Amino acid sequence: MAGSSFGQRLRGFRQSAGLTIEDLSEASGVSGRAISDMERGHSRAPQERTLAALADALKLSDGDRAGLVELARSERSESRVGRPRVGELPRGVSDFVGRARRLELLCRHALAASVGGPTLVAVVHGQPGVGKTAFAVRAAEQLREVFPDGQFYLDLRGTDPVPTPVGEALMRLLRALDVNPRRIANDEQERASQLRAILRERRCLLVLDNAADEGQVRPLLPGLGAGMVVVTSRRLLGGLEGVLRIGLAPLTSGESADLLRAIVGEASDRAAGQEVGTVAQLCGHLPLALRIAGTRLASRPGWTMGHLAERLSDADRRLANLSVGDLGVAAAFALSYAQLSNPAKAMFRRLAHVPGVDFGAPIAAVLAQVDLFDAEDQLDELVDLGLLQSEGFDRYRFHDLIRLFAADRLRGEEPAEARAGTERRMVDWLLETAIIAGRWFEPGFGAPPDDWQGLVSMATPEEAHSWLQVEADNWLAALRSAAAADQHQRVVDVAETMHWYADRMIHWAHWSEVYCLSRVAAGRLPDRRQEITHINHYAWAVSTCERRHEESVALAMEAYRFAGELGDTKEQANALHYAARAWRMGGNIEKAMGAYYRALNLADAAGNHDGYVQICVGLGQTFVELGRFDEALNEFRGVLREVDARPVAPAPAQVARMTARVAMARCLADAKSWPEALDAATRALPLAADYGPRFTGRVHLTLGQAHSALGATDKARDHLTRALKLLEDGREERGSEKIRFTSGYAAPPPCAMTLCEVEIPVRAWHRGIALHARVGVHCALHRARTISLAKAELAALDA
Incomplete structure (x- = not known):
């Protein structure tokens, strides 16, 4: 059989062995059709794995086996001389970086391919420009030895106005697999059947790049076989079942x-x-x-x-x-933009108006002037094409460069007047919704009015709180926009509705800005009482949120003078309350104590019951800082009595009860009255849950200490672990600005502030561990028993 072709040599071996094509197929596992095509020269010589199966079935000697393998290699090499190689992988990038975990995942998936099992399919998806093709080619290079029967590439041109038709794609793949063009079927379904039959017998890797949709890809996928297909697409291709999906994000x-x-x-x-x-x-x-x-x-x-x-x-x-x-x-972005429906294009452009990093579907509905269901459908379309990123199940965000592209399309396709109208509509909706949400926490308001119909459910305080949190960047930007447009009353209205809500989000970084804007706006309105109110609000924010205590005192006393000129006793009481709070937090306890008592008398005389109980709380906290725990406990118990006896509005009553009970529990712990501390902390825990990790962490810390002291070690460890996590979650990151803290007691008790004057990074102010461990400052309300104490208690239990 010297000089014969591979097909002739194979036929000779089969006939010498006395086997029919069907016999050889059954013995080797190679299909009879594939063997017939090889013998007649209608397909190229097979790859190594198929050759090995045929040689084993024919029981060839080592010499005959080597000759057949060499002949196959020679014919495969000659078949490529003088003609372009159809389906050749594109050139990979030599400077490829990153994606190690994703590549490892794909390689593990590839190694799971098995003869007789389903062909493995992976979909690599992501936004334009994220490197999907480079990733697929790099993976193919790493998997070259895993797929010895070849690696084939096909650009499906999914972003072209007319993507590659399925019939043409099948033709190209079959030609790449060395099927004689005269043998390729005319019918699209028959071509797909031919492709599946060939790939069932070969361990090949197909890279189907830039797929348009599932309908284009599905006919190109093999059924059974030890090969693998990697599909890249800007779309998720969610309609393809049983595939591995690998989403690519921007690089680190x-x-x-x-x-x-x-x-x-x-x-x-x-x-x-x-x-x-x-x-x-x-x-x-x-x-x-x-x-x-x-x-x-x-x-x-x-x-x-x-x-x-x-x-x-x-x-x-x-x-x-x-x-x-x-x-x-x-x-690259424009190719995806061109594929959007007209409504989705309009939404994409107008989402450039959103000021925050992320947003929900209701804002999109307002911008596009569609209902919520249509908005969600259009957002899904944008996500599907990689022009928008999904954050969780109901939040969305732009990649920074795609946001710039959206803004460019907005300027290019919509006139200035229309853009201004769209932005006003969004600002108005954000501020209206913020007012409705904030009023849940305002005395005398609560649930939205019966005639209010909004895109966001506000049926409970929890829903209002959630919306105010997740859309904080957006409604704050809308407030800035209203201030810049001299909408003074609107700015004041929004800030006023946030007054009691701010107690739940006391460490949000922007309360000072909110109340600075409202103070300025109120000063430009004819109602002086509004101005006094918002000077007071600003004084609270400056001290409580920014720790600028001297400035806060100056603001509060300015409000006190203005209120005195108008004979407004209620606002005088509020002003003195804020001044007392700033003096106390700044370490001037003597002035704080005097201001608290004066504020208490004024609030009582004015019938300001909401303010009265808050002032009582502040007075109790002052006794704590002096280490006078019995007086502090009496004051906090008095708060609980006054809340029940006076007509205090729900929101102020809730704040007063929570603060008083948390403080009582800490006082009792400091006094080592462990059974009483355990009882007080148990009562405080459900109240603190609504006010964030700072308060809840303190209660769990008290519970942990009490259980430890009373011998319940397992319970103690559980509460202390929770306390540590909550306290760490509640730490504030406010930058590297420095603050000065001064305390001036002659001989403070152990749990009061130690005599010192230190400069502390603002971050450390909210990290009790830094203050406690580094400078020995120990303030019972703000820093006592925080992270360092929780760690110490846990360490003691473990020891």
């Missing part, structure tokens, strides 16, 4: 810097320092943007990374600067 900061340096190459000396991180951030850590930015720098010898960062810092020109040759970030 470190990976982005590595990619920039790798692209810059010889110019790496110009890619050093902080500017690399700046450029990476301005590129949104998107591989396409990073590649373009790095290429621009590498091709311009006179530029430094600083020059590039400066160019990219102009948001209006950033997309234009992220373009080189035939690559452009905006062009």
Whole structure:
């Protein structure tokens, strides 16, 4: 059989063995049709694994086996000489970085492929420019030895106006698999059957790049076989079942810097320092943007990374600067934008008005002027095409560069008057909804009026609280917009409805801004009483949230003078209350005590019952800081009596009860009255739950200490562990600004503030561990028994 073709040699071996095609098929596991095509020369010589199966079934000698293998290799090599290789993988990028975990996942998936089982399919999806094709090609390179029968690539052109038709895609794949064009069926379904039959016998890897939708992909997928298919798409392709989905996100900061340096190459000396991180951030850590930015720098010898960062810092020109040759970030986004329905295009553009980082479907509905169901459908369309990122089950956000693209489309496709009207509609809705939500916590209000119909459910205080939290960035930006537009009464109304809600979110970083805006707005209105009220609110925020106690006292006393001129005893009482609070928190206990007593008398005389009980709470806290625990306990018990005896509104009553009970529990713990502390903390826990981790953590700390002292070790450990987590969750991160804290007692008791004057980073102010461990300052209300104490109690239990 010297000089014969592979097909002739195979037929000769089969006939010498006395086997029919069916016999050889059954013995080798290779289909009879595939063997017939090989013998007649209608398909190329098979790969190594198929050859081994045929040789074993034919019981070939070592020499005959080696000759057959060599002949197959020779024919495969000759078949590629002088003609283009259909389906060749594109060139991979040499500077590929990151994606290690995703690549490992895909490789593990590939190794699970087995003969006779279903062909493995992986869908790699993500937004435009995130590097899906580069990822798929890198994976194919790593899996070359796993799929010895070949790796084949096909661009499905899913972002083109007319994607690759299914029939043409099948034709190209069959040709890549060396099927004679004359043998390829005319019917699309028959072609799909041919493809499945061939791939059932081969251990191949198919990369189907840039898929348009499920309908384009489904006919190209094999049924059974030891091969694998990797599909890339901007869409999730959720209609494909039984597939591994790998979502690609932008690179990490470190990976982005590595990619920039790798692209810059010889110019790496110009890619050093902080500017690399700046450029990476301005590129949104998107591989396409990073590649373009790095290429621009590498091709311009006179530029430094600083020059590039400066160019990219102009948001209006950033997309234009992220373009080189035939690559452009905006062009990549435009391909997806063109695929949207007209309503989804309008929503995409108008979402550029959203000021916050993320948003919910109701804002989208307001911007697009559609109902909530249509808004959700359009948002799903944007997510599906990678133009929007889903955050949880009901929040959405833009990638930074896609937001710029949306703003560019908004300016280009909608006139200025229409844009202004859309933004006003969003601002009005945000502020109206914020007022409705905030009023749940205002005395005399509560549930929304019966005639209010909103896009957000406000049936309970919990729903109102949740909305105010998740949309905080957006309604705050709307408040700024209203202030800039001189909508003074609207600004005042929003801030006023937040007054009692602020007690639940006391460490939100923006209360000072809210009440600064409302103070200015109220000062421009004719009603002086509104101005006094909002000076007082601002004084509270400056001291409680910013720890600027001297400024707070000055504001409160300004409000006190104005209120005296108007004969407004109620606001005089409020002003003195805020001044007393600022003096107490600033360490001037003597002035605080006097102001509290004066405020108490004024509130009582004015019938200001809501304020009266809050002043009583402050007075009790002052006794705590003096270490006079018996007097403090009497004051807190008095608070509980007064709340029941006076017509206090629900929200102030709830705050007073919670604060008093939490403080009572801490007092009893400090006095080591453990049974009483346990009882008080048990009563305080359900009340503290509505006011965040700071209060709840203190109660669990008290419960842990009490159980430990009373011998219930397991319960103690459970409560202390919860306390530690809650207290750490409740720490405030306010930057590196310094504050000065002064305390001036002659001989303070152990749980009061120690005599000292220190400068402490504002972060540390809210981390009791830093104050307790580093400077020995120990304030019973704000820092006592915090993280360091919880750790110490846990360590004692373990010891």
